[in-house]
Amino acid sequence: MEVIDRLVEGFGIISSVGVLVPMFLGVLTGSIVGVLPGIGPIGAMALLLPLTFTLDPTAGILMMAGIYYGSMYGGSTTSILVRVPGEASSVITSLDGHEMTKRGRAGAALAVAAIGSFIAGTLAIAALMFAAPTFAEVALRFAAPEYFALTLFAMLVLSRLTSRSFVKTMVAVAFGLALGTVGFDNVSGNARFTFGFFELTQGVNLTALAVGLYGVAEVFLLAERKGKIEDLPKVRLRELYPTRKEFRRALPPMFRGGALGFLLGLIPGPAGVTSTYASYALEHRLSKRKEEFGKGAIEGVAGPEAANNGAAGGAMVPLLLLGIPFAPAAAMLLAGFTIHGVIPGPTFISGDPELFWGLIAGFYVANLALLVLNYPLVTAFTSLLRIPRDVLLTAILILAVVGTYATRNTIFDVIVLIAMGVVGYFMQKAGMSRAALLLAFVIGDLMEQSLLQTLTLARGQASYLLDRPIASVILGVTLAVVLIPTLVKAVGGRLHGVMDTAGKGER
């Protein structure tokens, strides 16, 4: 019951205009960003990061969380109506969602996506809320070696999951870590790699890096192709309901997708995207109407949409309770925390209970706001796609430049922004993970600190790590995740070779 009491207190904390208005603005911005291809949720969170400076920590962090949640849902609207996913986690929704639109069931698909997102988001927050105190107690036993093992786990597992090429993703990780070492070293206080630029003593600006990688690079990629949306189907408010039969079919996938997404959110990687594919595969496997998948199966909309919102909730667990982001969006949230002097981690609940429970309550309200906003405004959001592509891309670039310049009032950051845009463009071309670079940049500092502390504590003894069971287990799992796919591939290839030789011999 203590949890419920705390939650009620949390609702009391956020019941003010100063918190609710920024949160609603965040949800609205997220929904718009999700609809429009270009800047993406990470870029939008990075751009709005400076705006949160002046806000109360609860309001600022909830505004960014609102963008995260909003973008997860916003992308599904255009996926369903015009088969243009605003962001990656909505790609799978377009398969059956758009087929439903073609059959005149766009309203039902949108409603199921909205309700599924709401149910999964709410369940994920409930799971976070009830699991948090126990999880935090376990996490209190973590010291430098465990944190080093965890940061290594986050980076290597993310590298395994984000790209087809582990080696290329490791280049991105190394680049992110290298950028993170620029500026004052937090352990010794020495300046590194500043080349005499005062701006670099504070390190590479996170906003410039994130907006460049995700916003500017995306504009470069979009600039390659010409294209426009031909016809936007009109969806009236009164059409936004599924039939009883459709709802009955959609309800179990919503719960399954939400649970699956939450669990995948606990693993480092782009859970928002992978969870939608996993949920789609699960629903296809469980369905008695397999032939309908790809032709407008409502389960193919409900499951993935619930999954990506469940994953957003799951990603909050390592962020809030360990202080380690397992996904790029969570990394941006961590930046939001740091700006306000808040350090999430095992002591977060006991050290700053008002903020923690205020955030939990805020997450509930943000989910509700998502449902309330998106339902009536669906036509308005979709009509944003009527903005001419050239005007939209130019406006995004102006916003990116101004937003980045405003963070530290220096043109140097704009140069970094453009450079990171070029880097992001080449990374996409080379099949490297931008998420891995961003995550490595954000958690690199923690990794260095924990590594140096561990080495000092170990006094050169490698067995020190093995004497710590939690760290050993985390390192063992990391090693398994990295090595097993390589070994399976190698053994599989050798077996194929043997079979081929045997086959030729028989002939």
Added chain:
Amino acid sequence: MRMRTTARWPRRPWARLGGRRLTLIGLLLALGLGLIYLALAADLPIGTLDQPGHGFFPVLVGVLFVVFGAISLVGEILGASRHGYPTGSETDEDGRWTTLWRVAAVLAALVTYTALAPSVGHVVMASVSGLIILRVLGGRPWWQTITLAILLGVGSGLLFANLLGLPLPGPGLFVW
């Protein structure tokens, strides 16, 4: 009878600068960056294993950067020699000169803004850079492009400086 060769140097070498070639350039740049980073990191005090200095972590990162950069590059080169360079690319339009030209023009507009905005001001440079980007991406009639560029430049100045109170580069037009 003249034999036509299938493998001839393209009239515009950059016309096929796409797909795997672009990947190779990217990986080569990454490896070069890794080598420079490692060389700079090696100048910092590394310390010992039980008393690491502030160059210890950067050296580790540099080694990681160079090793994985080299493996990626070799892998890509071997892949290219095995499969050949694609004439187009993985996607529809990647690697065609016309598409890369659009990207280069957008980049040039951004660089122009960065170089001149501190002295000329945001509104003028946002309009000029906007004009380049709109012309390249939109292909509208000039009068429409110019009108839109001015609207975007002035509009962004009014919105960000006057309404939101954000600092903008250079002398402010319309800022009151």
